[in-house]
Amino acid sequence: MEKTILIIEDEQQIVEICRDYLQAAGFSVISAADGLSGFDLVWKANPSLVVLDLMLPGMDGMEICRRIREKSSKPVIILTARHRELDKLEGLESGADDYLTKPFSPRELVARIQTVLRRAGNGQGDKNFQKAALQLDRDHYRAILPWGEVSLTPTEFDILAELSSRPGEIFSRGDLLSAARGVSFESYERAIDSHIRNLRRKIDREELGERHIITVHGFGYKYVE
Incomplete structure (x- = not known):
């Protein structure tokens, strides 16, 4: 179509x-x-x-x-x-x-x-992904957590899916750019930082001490459950 x-x-x-x-x-x-x-x-x-x-x-x-x-x-x-x-x-x-x-x-x-x-579009591989308390719904580009659900952009979805696929593992900015499947940010790997900030606003509840995306200074980011 x-x-x-x-x-x-x-x-x-x-x-x-x-x-x-x-x-x-x-x-x-x-x-x-x-x-x-x-x-x-x-x-x-x-x-x-x-x-x-x-x-x-x-x-x-x-x-x-x-x-x-x-x-x-x-x-x-x-x-x-x-x-x-x-x-x-x-x-x-x-x-x-x-x-x-x-x-x-x-x-x-x-x-x-x-x-x-x-x-x-439909993406590659499984449309839906669940890891512990987090569920990702590719059909509607949503992250579903125990306290509710949030809408994600396609780029945010792919980055979060990559991070949460292996909790505790550190991903470099380059790793996360690759996870976005071909999006070109020229030489600006720092663009990933912008998407990470957006994701944190959506899925972290820092006022309650809930943080899922952690910065590992000098290396990149990791997801914790």
């Missing part, structure tokens, strides 16, 4: 170039030129994936991404003209699955979209 990509971008030339490449790759494309109408289309058109510029009139891309994440695990790829590493990491912390820095290759965008959508 043809998948629909929503592009929220105020530079029409970029939209048209991306549309041409995505349609050639078999996607349907819709677009919005400002943040408010783009955010509205997220829910009205229910696209398979959102390509989101950060600097938009009406509502900026960071705010759109945060609001999407309040209700949905729909895949989001951010486009940014901001070259600072901090800006890229902030985009990931807002809940994006990947990012591209302008100027970018339309072919690379298509490849990133295909990679993220593959992970957001």
Whole structure:
């Protein structure tokens, strides 16, 4: 079935170039030129994936991404003209699955979209995973814990599945990047730190002394039950 990509971008030339490449790759494309109408289309058109510029009139891309994440695990790829590493990491912390820095290759965008959508599909291996108190539901990208359930992005799901598959074992950032199955963060392994922070906000209850994802300084991260 043809998948629909929503592009929220105020530079029409970029939209048209991306549309041409995505349609050639078999996607349907819709677009919005400002943040408010783009955010509205997220829910009205229910696209398979959102390509989101950060600097938009009406509502900026960071705010759109945060609001999407309040209700949905729909895949989001951010486009940014901001070259600072901090800006890229902030985009990931807002809940994006990947990012591209302008100027970018339309072919690379298509490849990133295909990679993220593959992970957001049925996935590889078992769809459901349970280890002690944690249950992972790939069908709905949820983590189910004794106190409740939380929605995860595809990237967060894959990272948590890798960590919890071998409790107590230390995983490097490189290990976790590989677990995300092809997501490219250029040289920024620190992008994993952003996803780890998001996961901790969702599954840890530090106020009750419950911490599942532990930092092992100088080495990486581990999951404890």
